[in-house]
Amino acid sequence: MHNTGADGMTADGAPNGVDHEFLALERELAVFLRRARASSGELAREVHPDLEPAAYGLLVRLADAGAQRATDLAGFFGVGKATMSRQLHALEGLGLVAREPDPADGRAVLVRITDEGRERFTRVRTARRAQYARRLAAWDRTEVAELARLLHQLNAGQEGQEGQEGGDAP
Numbered sequence: 211m212h213n214t215g216a217d218g219m220t221a222d223g224a225p226n227g228v229d230h231e232f233l234a235l236e237r238e239l240a241v242f243l244r245r246a247r248a249s250s251g252e253l254a255r256e257v258h259p260d261l262e263p264a265a266y267g268l269l270v271r272l273a274d275a276g277a278q279r280a281t282d283l284a285g286f287f288g289v290g291k292a293t294m295s296r297q298l299h300a301l302e303g304l305g306l307v308a309r310e311p312d313p314a315d316g317r318a319v320l321v322r323i324t325d326e327g328r329e330r331f332t333r334v335r336t337a338r339r340a341q342y343a344r345r346l347a348a349w350d351r352t353e354v355a356e357l358a359r360l361l362h363q364l365n366a367g368q369e370g371q372e373g374q375e376g377g378d379a380p
Contacts, residue, residue: 247263249338250263250264250266250267251263253266253334253338254266256333256334256337257269257306257327257330257331257334258304258306258330260300260304261300261301261304261306262297262300264297265297265300265301267287268283268287268297268298268301268307269301269306269307269323269327269331270331270335271283271286271287272307272321272322272323272327273323273328273331273332273335276322277310277320277321277322278320278321279312279318279319279320279321280294280295280298280319280321281294283298283321298321301327305324305326305327306323306324306326306327306330306331307321307322307323307324307327308321308322308324309321309322310322
């Protein structure tokens, strides 16, 4: 049991009744997310100096999943059509994505990553993966696999929650 002060805080500064494991998780996730946001900006600039950090995720999605409708991309990222349209327009202006008719529905348009976009994105992704390998070189492979499994579990749980709550923008 922790001693509680008059301010409702324990002796170690935690709010009364808060699970310390969750406080530690919150701290570590905050550091991780802060670094991930900074890294996203760096990765975007490496792909193209004028690429917005948020648009880097669009390239990831298009490279991994292939051509998609803008409305499907907006739904995947939990953003509005106007936001998606603005980001896609910027990517198109940089020559990183192109729009083409949907062969399954002539009225619809698909967005795909261009050859130049794929080359730039792949170069940056390969360098990032090499950086992960260097940073985690001292880790046992089973620890890396366990971290990946736990992050997947966390992400899958978030996707379920966002579907129930209406989702948040990335």
